[in-house]
Amino acid sequence: MVFNFLKSSYQSLKKVLAKTGSLLGNKIRALFVGEIDEESLEKLEKLFYEADLGVQMAHELTEKVRQLHRKNSKLTGDQLLDVIKNEILKSLPPLSSIDKKSVPHVILIVGVNGNGKTTSCAKLAKRFKDAGQKVLLGGADTFRAAAMEQLELWASRLQIDMVKGSAKSDPAAVAFDALTAGKARGADVVIVDTAGRLHTKTHLMQELEKILRVCKKVDPHAPHEILLVLDATTGQNAIDQAKTFHQHTPLTGLILTKLDGTAKGGIVLSIQRQLALPVKFVGVGEGMDDLEPFDSTQFVNALFE
Ligand code: GDP
Numbered sequence: 001m002v003f004n005f006l007k008s009s010y011q012s013l014k015k016v017l018a019k020t021g022s023l024l025g026n027k028i029r030a031l032f033v034g035e036i037d038e039e040s041l042e043k044l045e046k047l048f049y050e051a052d053l054g055v056q057m058a059h060e061l062t063e064k065v066r067q068l069h070r071k072n073s074k075l076t077g078d079q080l081l082d083v084i085k086n087e088i089l090k091s092l093p094p095l096s097s098i099d100k101k102s103v104p105h106v107i108l109i110v111g112v113n114g115n116g117k118t119t120s121c122a123k124l125a126k127r128f129k130d131a132g133q134k135v136l137l138g139g140a141d142t143f144r145a146a147a148m149e150q151l152e153l154w155a156s157r158l159q160i161d162m163v164k165g166s167a168k169s170d171p172a173a174v175a176f177d178a179l180t181a182g183k184a185r186g187a188d189v190v191i192v193d194t195a196g197r198l199h200t201k202t203h204l205m206q207e208l209e210k211i212l213r214v215c216k217k218v219d220p221h222a223p224h225e226i227l228l229v230l231d232a233t234t235g236q237n238a239i240d241q242a243k244t245f246h247q248h249t250p251l252t253g254l255i256l257t258k259l260d261g262t263a264k265g266g267i268v269l270s271i272q273r274q275l276a277l278p279v280k281f282v283g284v285g286e287g288m289d290d291l292e293p294f295d296s297t298q299f300v301n302a303l304f305e
Contacts, residue, residue, distance in 0.1 A: 005112035007251075007272075009094065009287045009292055010301070010302060012284060012292055012296060013282075013284075013292060013299055013302045014302040014305065016111050016259055016260050016265075016285075017265045017302055017303060018124070019260065020259075020260065020261075020262060020263045020264075021169075021175055021233070022051055022264060022266070022303070023268075023302070023303060023304075023305065024047060024051055024265050024266035024303055024304055025081060025088055025149070025303070025304040025305045027047055027079075028044065028077065028084075028304070029049065029077045029205060030082060031043055031044055031047070031077075032076070032077030032080060032092060033062075033077065036065075036069050036073070037077065041062055041066055043287045044061075044062050044065060045058050045059065045061075045062040045099040047207075048061055048062065048266070049266070050062055050267035051264055051265060051303075052262075052264030052265070052266040052267040052270060053266035053269055053270050053275060053298055054082075054266075054270035054273070054274065054293045057091070057266075057269070057270060057273065058086070058276045059165070060087070060206055061087055061088070063083055064083060064084070064087055064282070065083070065084065065266060068080065070228075074281060076087045080235060080305050083110045084098060084304065085224070085300050085301065088300050089297060091273055091297060092269065092272050092278075092296050093272055094280045095270070095275050095295060100221060102221055102222075102224070103187075103188060103192045103223075104136070104179070104182040104187040104188055104194070105188060105224050106182075106188055106189075106215060106219065106222040106224050106225070107124070107189065107190045107191045107192070107224065107225040107226075107227060108175075108192050108194065108196050108211065108212075108215070108223040108225065108226045108227070108249075109121050109124075109180050109181065109188070109191060109192065109193050109194060109227055109229060110208060110228050110229070110245060110249060110251075110253070111194065111196050111228050111229030111230065111241075111244055111245075111255075112196045112198045112241055113196040113197055113198070114229060114231070115196070115229045115230055115257060116229055116255075116257035116258060116283055117141075117194075117229040118141070118147050118151050118154075119149075119283070119286070120153070120229050120255050120257060120283060120291060121137060121151060121154075121191050121193040121286065122137075122158065122260050123141070123152060123283070123288055123289070123290065124191055124281065124291060124293035125137055125154075125155070125158060125160050125191050126158050126160075126289070127291060128188070128189045128191075129159075129160055130157060130253040132205070133188040133189050134185075134186060134187045134188045134189070135160050135161070135164070135187060135188070135190075135191065136160070136161045136162070136163065136181060136182040136185065136187040136188075136189070136190045136191075137151060137155050137160055137161065137162040137164050137178075137191050137192075137193070138164075138174055138177075138178025138179070138182075138190060138191065138192035138193065138267060139151045139152065139162060139163070139164035139165065139174065139193055140156060140163070140165065140171040140172075140173055140174040140175050140178070140193060140194050140195070140211065141166075141171070141193050141194060141196070142165040142166070142167060142168055142169045142170070142171050142174060142195070143171075143195045143197060144195065145167050146195075147193070148164055148165075148167075150211070151164075151193055152164060154288070155251070156278075157236060161181075161185065161187070162285075163177050164180040164182045165177075171194060171207055171210075171211060172207070172211045172213070172214040173214075174192075175194075175211045175214055175215055176214045176215075176217065176218060178190055178192055179192075179215055179218040179222060183218065185214060185218075187271035188210055188274040192211070192223070194207075194208065194211060195207065198241070198244075200215075201244065201292050201293075202260065203248075205244075205245075205249075206249040207247060208245075208249045209249070212226075212249065218243065224252075224254065225252045225280075226249050226250065226251050226252050227252065227253050227254065227255050227280060227281075228241075228245050228246075228251050228253075228254050228256070229254075229255045229257060230242060230254055230255070230256050230271070231256075231257055231258050232256045232257060232258050232259045232261070232262045232264075232267050232268070232282075233258050233261050233281075235264075235267065238256075238267075238271065239271060239274055239275065242254070242271070242275050242277070243275070246275070246277070251277055252277075252278065252280075253277060253278045254272075254275070254277055254278070254279045254280065255280060255281045255282070255283065255291075256268055256271065256279050256281075256282050256283065257282070257283030258282045258283055259282045259283060259284050260285050261284075265299075265303055266303070268294070269280065269296075269299075269300070270298060272296070278294075278296075279294045280293065280294055280297075281293055281294055282294050293303050296302070
């Protein structure tokens, strides 16, 4: 079963991209109005690069346009844009939605502090709740009292059940309690927030591995999703973080936050390509409704409209 209600909103994606001035379609069309020559192709590559599509993708896409133009100089700007869009989509990991394999469906949220992990847990919980799903939140970031209080505050405002540990208690024990409670209370989804202090990297990774083992005691298939929260405004740093986490915890996807704070929407595409991991949600603001399921096709269409 697939969570069909997790549909992406084209309009809100477009609004965020427009607000940050990262819509590329019109800039590229303006470039293609005149003669397509080496100069305009160079400008095209620069546009791709500035949008954070990454050096390699920027180069490959420009090369594709160059070849096509050589073969057929009558191609219009819109036709070339279509080719660009298709090339990008072809290079991304396949579109995947959240598959609901067992009940409760367990989602582990990991990531470095400050990336928007706790906020994303609450936003995600709200989305499921609004769709009529029974949600339970697990507060396993026992190291940060403030984070746990923040999640508790969201949980009470949203009227969502929460299981939390006491300060400095074992995060794996909290995850175990949350899953057990989720099962006993008939929750459809359990979302577990975890700690993210990277300065004690080895410890953090061991802690995450322990959480994984403990989840499996309650349900051998849990967690069904491990989503890494990354901050879109941190560029290459986000990619390095993802590589570290992925080595220790088999990530199933990404939540890319603060897309509203970057003029480089292309990061969503280059991150997926470099990590071969799908972006499942994007954060587009600080409000509880500012989380959008991510759909590459819609995103590429919005970016190049
Ligand atoms: P954590 O340390 O990873 O748990 O991060 P928090 O959830 O506490 O978020 C850190 C800050 O980022 C908070 O001020 C959030 O409001 C903000 N934040 C989270 N997601 C987004 C987003 O999508 N857009 C914007 N503009 N701010 C966000």
